[in-house]
Amino acid sequence: MKRFLSVLLTLAMLLSLVSISAVAEESELLTIDFYDDAANYNGIQSGWFAKVVKDKFNIELNIIASQVVGNTIYATRSEEGNLGDVIIVDKSKFSEIVDAGLAKDISDKIVDCENIMKFKTQIDVYNKGLTGEEGKYYGIPCEMTDTSPSTLTDEVIYSSPMLRWDLYKEIGAPKLETLDDLLAALVKIHEVHPQNEDGDPAYPFSLWPDWDGNDNMVGPANVVQLTTWYGEKLKGSAMLKPDNTFSKLYERENAYYKITKFLNKANQLGLVDPDSGTQNWDNACAKMSSGRVDVFWYSWQVGFWNSVDRQKAGTAFRFVPVGDMNFYADADRYYGSDRMIGVGAGVEGEKYDRIMAFLDWYASPEGATIQHTGLKDFNYTVNEDGTFTVLNDNALMDNLTVPDEYGGGGYNDGYNAINQWIVSSICVNPLTGERYASKFWNSYKQQTMTEMKKEWSELFDAADDVDWMKKNGKLLASPSVDFTPIADNNDMIALRSQINSTLCEYTWNLIMTCATDEEFEAMWDEMIEQLNGFGYEELFEYDCGVWQPEVDAKIAAAAAAQ
Known part of the structure; x- marks a missing residue:
């Protein structure tokens, strides 16, 4: 039964990817300015993760990292009225951004984002606290869990x-x-x-x-x-x-x-x-x-x-x-970490649609697997029962060369520079029935x-x-x-x-x-x-x-x- 369910989920995922790929082929290349207080890299995302995003959405990510270029970039871009197309900042900053009119009300789109809204309880709690209104959405908490506020799942602490x-x-x-x-x-x-x-x-x-x-x-x-x-x-x-x-x-x-x-x-x-x-x-x-x-x-x-x-x-x-x-x-972190994801107030039209599609994919099982596990047949293999086994677990530490079919370059060089997730790695991956983080997998143990x-x-x-x-x-x-x-x-x-x-x-x-x-x-x-x-x-x-x-x-x- 578990294998059967895994196959069904995989087929559903593939069908959704066909639709996404069709959108990517029909659209022009779109550069997204990603203002990101969590990032350790500044510039255009390169390597294997860049290829994943481009193939699926015909998007490239321009990472604007305050940790790299200095915190004055926040004041400068805020004064210009355009912090970024997508924004990742601390919660305390996010309320300030909303008040300043720099973040977009995403209520019209987020309700149709099936993967993001799996965390509706947490998202509702945050946004109601932010706006005082039911059904009004500006932000998506980072790294939400599917456990409970009192659970300590990990076997190690921070x-x-x-x-x-x-x-x-x-x-x-x-x-x-x-x-x-x-x-x-x-x-x-x-x-x-x-x-x-x-x-x-x-x-x-x-x-x-x-x-x-x-x-x-x-x-x-x-x-x-x-x-x-x-x-x-x-x-x-x-x-x-x-x-x-x-x-x-x-x-x-x-x-x-x-x-x-x-x-x-x-x-x-x-x-x-x-x-x-x-x-x-x-x-x-x-x-x-x-x-x-x-x-x-x-x-x-x-x-x-x-x-x-x-x-x-x-x-x-x-x-x-x-x-x-x-x-x-x-x-x-049931309610998420100290950081929030939002959309820039000036984002409209097709760019808005594609950003929300990207963010919903980012919260999907397929997207979260790529973020937390990596690339199939490079970072992991699929077992007969649909679970995963680690492959090349030294890819990050040794910056292993990624095959050209996946984007080439070093694995660490092409790692996801966003450096924040919507779905925590301790959540259960519905594609496998095990948590996203490999240390929890039976095969890894x-x-x-x-x-x-x-x-x-x-x-x-x-x-x-x-x-x-x-x-x-x-x-x-x-x-x-x-x-x-x-x-x-x-x-x-x-x-x-x-x-x-x-x-x-x-x-x-x-x-x-x-x-x-x-x-x-x-x-x-x-x-x-x-x-x-x-x-x-x-x-x-x-x-x-x-x-x-x-x-x-x-x-x-x-x-x-x-």
Whole structure:
């Protein structure tokens, strides 16, 4: 029966693609300006994903990436009255865009988008909160799930310390209780692994500044994300503590201080890549995929290294618990991530039709499979029962050459530069009956039931990362709620920009230039003085007010789920 249903779904998908292809053949090439705060690439999408989009819609994507060209592009294009044909921004910005008349009311088209409207509940909740009206649509939340607001589906969380298993074993697999223990272990790892196989220098940490000030948080992203290791989450400029109270991020009892000092100590010990403060995202990725980084802290980083072969060889990255950590993790983003997709207000006629057709395909099983899995017979094969098996799982990390029939070039070079999805990878793919993310596939679990996984489970007495955290009372799971922070007014925009700039400059200097603890403490005091002089305390009080409704909603959701 499952095979039969899969065949029916596949036939339906193929029939829809015939219709789409016919439209593409009859239409002229259309360039879509895609303003995208999530993108790490600026310019015309190239390679295999460009070919997919062109073949289906005769569209090319011109990615306008604020993370690459600078945040001033947002103000410039807004003043011109044309942010883009398609817009991906943070929720707080999106309400501002709607108020400014830069986003289009898409109510007339979205109701006919069958794939997008599978998430009607979530989309309705967001748009009603935005406009106060039923049936009025401007935005589509990114990365919505088909689970529930209180579910934690993944076996890993967004940020946790991960070490290469072979190197961790080589130094004796020491039990780690504190960050100092982790540093001591990293010193030994650096001694046994000072360079990669090509002889290039390797370091435990290789950081990058491209994402500084993003995701509704001031400061360097590589620092603020690690505060979640101690149950704290930065909301704007305010640190949310495990007891649901706010604290100034620079207070020395807070995790921002703890993590910054930890990275400074790591640098004093020669464990931080000296390029960290200046290298860009592309440089950092190249180092991850070439064995020049010994600590990963984002869950997605393993995609640059953990091939099936490396898991079988025991050289992949795995979560290594540190006893005093208590991890903050968001539950499944049922209502979507912090970003929104909208259509530019000036889009009309055929362009409007084709953009909405593209977005609906982007949310379709076929589109989501391409986004989360890749290309059939290059990234995966189809099993007899309609499920998938991973193929060339090193395509991204090794930038494998894509066959000409799929667009040619390197796989990573042609990867989807939009870098955001409507459908989360933890959703169930109706074409297979399994989740989109390959790590959930039965075939992948069989492939990766390696000696390394058995060793990890035996050593830590757990099936996976989340299982260990739950068993040991080390997980603070925050329920998903629909919440959009109010947009900053012009005064707050200027104040936040100044605070972020000052905080980033000082934090990077604290990490990379302080040679002693005394220098670090003196510079920390200087940073506090400078931040307060620029109005940090005003911004802090403002952000506490902005984010308190979300905290209240999460407390209520957690109580309701019990």
